[in-house]
Amino acid sequence: MGQFTDPCKTKTRTSAHEDQCDLYYECFNGQPVLQECPNGLVYHGKRTQGLFGVCDYDFMVDCSTRQARSYAQNLDQPNPCDYKSGIIGDITYCDRYWECVVGNPQLYDCPNGLVFIGRNRGIAEGCDYPWRGSYCDDKQLANPPLSTEHCDWLYGIFGHETSCTRYWTCWNGTASEQFCIGGLLYNEESHSCDWPQNVAGCQKHPLCKDDPNANVPLGKSCERYWACQGGYPRLQRCPATLVFDKRSRRCVNPPTEDCEAPTTTTAAPEDYVDDDFRGAAPPPPRRRRPSSSLSQGPPDQGSFLPNNALPFRPSSPSESRPQSPPLPQGANFREAPIDKAVPLK
Template sequence: SIFAVLLAVTFASCAQVEDPCKTKSRVVADDKYCDKYWECDNGQSIQYDCPNGLVFAGKHRGVTEGCDYPWRSNYCEYPKVQINPPIGTEHCDWLYGIFGHETSCTRYWTCWNGTATEQLCIGGLLYNENAHSCDWPENVDGCQKHPLCNDDPNGNVPLGKSCNRYWQCQGGYPRLQRCPAMLVFDRRSLRCVVPPTEECDVPTTTAPPPEEENQQDLRQGQQHKRPNGEYQDQGRQRQQSRN
C-alpha cells in the first residue's frame, strides 16, 4: 500500500540519523538538511520541516519550534544545506527572517509567518544586512552617510522638540549630544546658546547626573522593539515534512 511505502521511506531515511525515540530530548537534527529535523511521535521517527527561512537549533531553542535564524550560529554549516525553497511575500524573502529595507538605510523588516513589520534603527544607527542588526554607520557598506547628515556631514541637527539634545554629525555619522547645563539648542544657529530662544525657555533645573540619565535612556530604549525582531508564536502548528 501507499502507506507502507511511505513508512518504509521514512524509516530508511531515519536510519541515517540517530533515532530520536532513543534520545532524552526525543528530537534530533537531520544529517543532511539543516531546515529539517526528526521527532519521536508515538514511538515512530517522523521528519518535520522548520518554518520557512529557519533552521533546526535544538529542542526548546531558537525563535519558534526549536528552529532559529540560520545566521545566529553554526546551525547550517557545510555540508548541510537548506533544502526547502524560499517562500516570499511583500518585503519578505522568506516567511521568517530579518531583511533590509528597499529604500531606507535606517529601517528594516522583521518577517513572521510572511507578515512584514517595519522597524527603525535608533540612536544614529543604520541597518547592517551582514549582521542582521542595527550598527554604526561606518560598519555598513553602501550607507556610509546617514540621512540625518545629508545637508552637512559635519553639522548639527535638532533632535525632535528637545531643547538640550541634538545630533552632531562627524564625517556623515550622527552622534547624540547634550548642551551644557543651563544652555539650550537653538534651531536657527544650530548650536547651544543662552536661553531663551523662540522654542525654548530658561531651564528650570540642571541636567540630571549621568547615572540618572543612563537610567532614563534605558527605560526609553525598552519601549522600542529589539533590533533582532524576536517574537513568540504559540498558536501556529508545526509543518510535517512532505519529503
C-alpha cells in the same frame, strides 16, 4: 529491477525510478526529470497521501523490488526514539528534524527561513535564525524561500528597501517595520543596529553627502545645527551662551563672524514661551514662609485643616493675638519669648 515509465503519461505526472526507491521521475515541459525524495522518505506515487508530495515514510511503501538508495539515504540517520529528548536534527538538511511520535520517527520541517537547533530552543518549534550559529556548515537547506512583501523568507529579519535606519522583522510572512535609534544603522551582516562606521554601502542624505558624520549649519540660525550621524542629519542645539560657528562647525563662545552673544530677557509670566515647551504654563509661584507669631496673627489655617474643621476667625482685632503684659519703654528692649521673663538690656 523495474521498468521505466514515462511520467508525462501518468495521472500524477510522476513515475517510480527503475531500481532506487527514493528516486522518481517528474514531467516538466513534456520531459521526464529525475527527482529525489527528502532524506528518510521514499517515492509513494500518490500526491494526496504522501507526507511530502509523492514521498512518504519507507514503512508506508513497498520497496522490495527497488531496494537501492541514494548516498544520502544510506547515511546512518539516528533514530530520535533512541534519545531521551525524542528529537534530533536531520543529518543532511539543517531545516529538518526527526521527532519520536508514539514510538515511530516522524520527519518535520522548520518554519520557512529557520533551521533546527534543538528542543525548547530558538524562536519557534526548536528552530532559530540560521545566522545565529553554524547550523548549516555541513548541511544544506531542503526548502526554498517563500517570499512575501518585504520578506525574503516567511521568518527572518531583513533590511529596508530605501532606508538604512529601518528594517523589517517577518513572522509567518507578515512584515513589521522597525527603527534603529541613537544614530545607529541597520547592518545586513549582523542583522542588528550597528554604528555607522560599521555599515558600508548605505545611501546618504543630501545634507550629509560630503561627510556622513559632520555638523552642517541650519540656515542663519546661531543656536541650532544639523549633526550628521552615519549620513543622516539630526537637529541639535548648542548649549546655553554658546553659538554655532559655521567655520569650525562646532559650538563656541561668541562672538563669531555671523553670530553675536545671545541675549537673554526675562519674560513676563503671561508671555512665558519656550522653544521646546511652547504653550506650557508658567511655573507656579512659591509659597511664602509665615512670619513669627509674635509679630503677626495666626497663619491661614484654611489650607492646613481637614475638610470638616472650622477655620479660625477672630471676633475682634484684640483677639487676633494672645494677651501679654505691657512692654517696658526704651530702644534696648525686645519682646520676651517666655511669659513673666525679664527682658535683657
